[in-house]
Amino acid sequence: MTTDVVELLQQLIRNACVNDGTPESGHEHRSVATLQDFFGVAGEVFEPVPGRQSLIYRIEGSDSAAPSLALVPHLDVVPVQEEGWSQDPFGAEIVDGFVYGRGAVDMLNVTAAMAVAARPYIRKELEPRGDLVFVGAADEEAGGVHGAHALVDRRWDLVGAEYLLTEVAYPPLSHVDQPTVPVAVGEKxxxxxxxxxxxxxxxxxxxxxxxxxxxxxxxxxxxxxxxxxxxxxxxxxxxxxxxxxxxxxxxxxxxxxxxxxxxxxxxxxxxxxxxxxxxxxxxxxxxxxxxxxxxxxxxxxxxxxxxxxxxxxxxxxxxxxxxxxxxxxxxxxxxxxxxxVSDWGATISPTDNLLWEAIADGVAEMEGHRNLLPTLMNVGTDARFFRKKGTIAHGVGLFDDRMTFSEMLALFHGHDERVSVVSVERTTALYGRVLERFLTPS
Ligand SMILES: [Zn+2]
Incomplete structure (x- = not known):
């Protein structure tokens, strides 16, 4: 039995939105269609170049003074060298509890998890207190030129938020005394x-x-x-x-x-x-x-x-x-x-903030501890465009113990990229709790 989130992840992998750096690659319109179908709500499509679509939902909160939150996962993936794979990189097969495919950890697992968590708000089954923004972004793998960078520059009215969740969702470290959940706080x-x-x-x-x-x-x-x-x-x-x-x-x-x-x-x-x-x-x-x-x-x-x-x-x-x-x-x-060629300074968000607390609450409910580990990223993500605007940005996920922090680092853009079904489901459950804590505090 597969759940909604796993089926969505499989479809996003099969859409093969491969970004080779050229404007005519990516084809994110395929995953935009998948998400529109999944939500049953059209949303707003941003398409600066034919086929390079990003999909945006902005759900207005009930309290204009409450903090706003954006979820900005990307839809594109990097190319593969097929001969290095033991499974079809775009087949999304489940083998031994792992979903295999390009994008399984970078970052379609998170894209699917965020979509499931945001769906009740997008469908108006739940009402957020502050604005909730969901952006399925194109072109992250080539610097966000046709995606988040352009959206932040040209449509801040639509995508702007005080807080942001995006990459990277890291599995736990093996070199720690007590259980900890790495939370991305900044990037070089x-x-x-x-x-x-x-x-x-x-x-x-x-x-x-x-x-x-x-x-x-x-x-x-x-x-x-x-x-x-x-x-x-x-x-x-x-x-x-x-x-x-x-x-x-x-x-x-x-x-x-x-x-x-x-x-x-x-x-x-x-x-x-x-x-x-x-x-x-x-x-x-x-x-x-x-x-x-x-x-x-x-x-x-x-x-x-x-x-x-x-x-x-x-x-x-x-x-x-x-x-x-x-x-x-x-x-x-x-x-x-x-x-x-590019001039982007490092960006770092502080950890004494409402989103950090909401993540800690969610982790506490699911794991029984609040040990979040501020983690620096060596890679670039769409978070930087938002941080330059003053947004506080984090990345987090909840994994099972079938993959360590170090092992996942090798899967980023690597062969046999995969994520366990349990990890995708746990990450989805965490996001559900974080949204609830952040958007509808009791
Ligand atoms: Zn990524």
Whole structure:
């Protein structure tokens, strides 16, 4: 027997709203139709580009002074490499209690759970005190250009809210003394950049003292690959480490800027996936991932570019990033132009707020404890557009013990993405309670 939420999740996976970064991909209109059907209410469709639909419901609250809440899950998923999968990535088969498919944890599980929790409000069976907004958003996987970013910029009247629930719903950590539920509180900034070098074309057979653009880029990248990443220990990170059940000295080292790298190397011995996460949330990271140069093997390259993924911690802005990059590039720095591709600073929400309390109440009812763990995300989500407007944003889910925090990190955009049926149902039940607590307090 499958429940509403699992059937909805399966349909969203089968819709295969694959976003490859091009405007003509995504096809979110399929999942918009699925959701309209599910709610039995048309809602408002936002479609800046044909097929790139987001679906919005804004349910007016009974008390205009009560706080508003937005649920903003995304509808799109990233592409798959089919040969790495043991199941059809768009078949949504249930095997051994897990729903398999692209989007199972990023984030159609949450999309389905939020839709089920919001349905009674959308159908007017329940009346919220403050406004409730539900947005099934397009294009999150390519920066929200045709989805949340555009909606926040152009339709704040429709999607604006004081509080927001979106990504990421994390399973529990294995390195804790007492049960805790990770709650996303913030994400790193994205300062993607293109490095560019110029040279002088000539015959590749006579390179003596040639002016080769590729050589300049390679030297610059070599410096970037070798340079140590700047460390940043945030108050959120310190709170996170306090909850971990690790050896006392290791815990101290994890919050000491001078020893954190050595501590991460130690973690990597037993839990390499967790170590990678810890590294990402305690450092500004730079990952050069694309390189393009020249026109032909026998022509000296007169132009070369490299695309680099830079993720910054709070208080690191474009000036900070550029001066770090220039320093890292060594003597090649004078030959390189840096062009910003994205300029998003890190965003973090405080935890002393009404939504946090509503989540803690919901967790207390279901789990018998209120231990929420403020968790930083190394990835970017639609939350950032809202946080820049002053919205307080969190991400949460309730999982069973069949998947750990570290295991899920590997499934994000990975092979055999899957989520247990029980986890989807528990997350749905939690959202139901959070909405009730937040929207209809007794
Ligand atoms: Zn996502």
């Amino acid at each position: 900034g994205a300062f993607w950049s293109i490095l560019k070098a110029s040279g002088t074309p000539g015959h590749g057979s006579a390179p003596y003292r040639s002016d080769n653009a590729l050589q300049k880029i390679v030297e610059a990248l070599h410096g970037i690959f070798e340079a140590p990443f700047p460390v940043g220990i945030s108050p959120e990170w310190i709170r996170f480490v306090e909850a971990l059940s690790l050896d006392g000295d290791l815990k101290e080292a994890l919050t000491d800027p001078d020893r954190v790298d050595e501590a991460i190397d130690m973690l990597a011995v037993t839990d390499p996936l967790f170590a990678r996460y810890v590294h990402a949330v305690t450092h500004m990271t730079v990952s050069p991932n694309m390189l393009r140069s020249g026109v032909k093997a026998n022509v000296i390259a007169d132009a070369a570019t490299a695309n680099i993924d830079v993720r910054a911690l709070p208080d690191m802005d474009r000036d900070y990033v550029d001066s770090y990059l220039r320093k890292s590039m060594g003597t090649a720095r004078d030959e390189i132009d840096i062009t910003p």
